[in-house]
Amino acid sequence: MTRVVFVLLPGVHLLDLAGPAQVFHGAYQLTYVAEREHLTSAQGLPVVAQTRWPELERDDLILVPGWRAATLRAGPRPREEELARLRAHHAAGGTVASVCAGAEALGLAGLLDGRRCTTHHDLQDELAARYPRATVVRDVLYTVDDRVVTSAGIASGIDLALHLFSARHGPAAAARVARDMVVYARRNGGEPQASAMLRHRAHLDDTVHRVQDLIDGHFTEPLPLSRLAAHAGVSERTLTRAFTRATGGLTPLRYQQTLRLERAEHLIGHGAMMESAAREVGFEDARMLRRLRARVTVRPAGRPSP
Incomplete structure (x- = not known):
C-alpha cells in the first residue's frame, strides 16, 4: 500500500x-x-x-x-x-x-x-x-x-x-x-463499541456520576463503600440505593468489578496471561477473575476473521 x-x-x-x-x-x-x-x-x-x-x-x-x-x-x-x-x-x-x-x-x-x-x-x-x-x-x-x-x-x-x-x-x-x-496499541475488532463506563452513564443523578468518576479513575484500587459515600457526601445506604437505581441494578462494587473484568478481557485478548491480567486490574490473584468470567457472559475479544 x-x-x-x-x-x-x-x-x-x-x-x-x-x-x-x-x-x-x-x-x-x-x-x-x-x-x-x-x-x-x-x-x-x-x-x-x-x-x-x-x-x-x-x-x-x-x-x-x-x-x-x-x-x-x-x-x-x-x-x-x-x-x-x-x-x-x-x-x-x-x-x-x-x-x-x-x-x-x-x-x-x-x-x-x-x-x-x-x-x-x-x-x-x-x-x-x-x-x-x-x-x-x-x-x-x-x-x-x-x-x-x-x-x-x-x-x-x-x-x-x-x-x-x-x-x-x-x-x-x-x-x-x-x-x-497516545492511544491503545490496538483494540481488536470484536471488542464492544460501548464500554461499561459509557453503558452505565445514561442517567441524570449527579451524585452517582461523581462516584462513578472516582471509580472510573481508581477501579484497580480497593474502594470501600465508606470512602465512596464520603466522597459523595451521603450515607452508604443512600448511595447504594441511588447507584443501583441509576445504573439499572449495579451496586458500586459490581460496577467496579465490571470495569475490572472489561479491562482484564482486553488484556487477555492482547496476549496477557490470566494471572498477570488479574493483578493488573487489582485482584490479588486470578481466582476472583475466573469466578467473574464464569458468572458473566463475556464475548471473547478475538481477532476479526480476515
Whole structure:
C-alpha cells in the first residue's frame, strides 16, 4: 500500500477522517477526493479536496469516512463515479474501507452483499434493513471480510486504520504509531463499541456520576463503600440505593468489578496471561477473575476473521 484515497462527502465527520489519516500519515501518500474542491465538515470546519482521482494500484486503499446525517437515507449520496471507483478497485484486488456512515457508500456500490460489515450502533438497524444481503455485525469495532473493511463510529476508525497498518507492517510498527498517537496499541475488532463506563452513564443523578468518576479513575484500587459515600457526601445506604437505581441494578462494587473484568478481557485478548491480567486490574490473584468470567457472559475479544 503506497497511497490512501479518502472519499469525502458533504458533512464529513472530522474524526472519521483525521483519525485514520493520522495513522497513515508519514507512511503513505494521502489523497483527498470529493465532488467539489471545497466542502464543509460536520463540525463546521472547511475542507479542501481535489476533484481528480489518482491512478490506483492494487495495494492502495480507498477509505470513505462517515458524515453527519440523522439516518443513512437522509445523508449525502455518493456520485456514480465514486461508486464505480470503489467497485473497480475492489474487483482489481484492492481494499476498500469505511468509517461509520461511510458503510452506506460501500452498500450502494454493492460491496456489502454477502459480506460481514458494521457501522455506528445508532445506524446498524437501518444498514441491515437497507442491505439485507449483508451480514451486519452489531456492537463491534470493525469487521474485515474479503478486502471490505468497515468500522463503527468516530474513534473506531483509528482501530481500523491501525489494524490495516499492522497487517502490512506488523504489530510492532502499528504499536509505535499508536504510541505516538497516545492511544491503545490496538483494540481488536470484536471488542464492544460501548464500554461499561459509557453503558452505565445514561442517567441524570449527579451524585452517582461523581462516584462513578472516582471509580472510573481508581477501579484497580480497593474502594470501600465508606470512602465512596464520603466522597459523595451521603450515607452508604443512600448511595447504594441511588447507584443501583441509576445504573439499572449495579451496586458500586459490581460496577467496579465490571470495569475490572472489561479491562482484564482486553488484556487477555492482547496476549496477557490470566494471572498477570488479574493483578493488573487489582485482584490479588486470578481466582476472583475466573469466578467473574464464569458468572458473566463475556464475548471473547478475538481477532476479526480476515
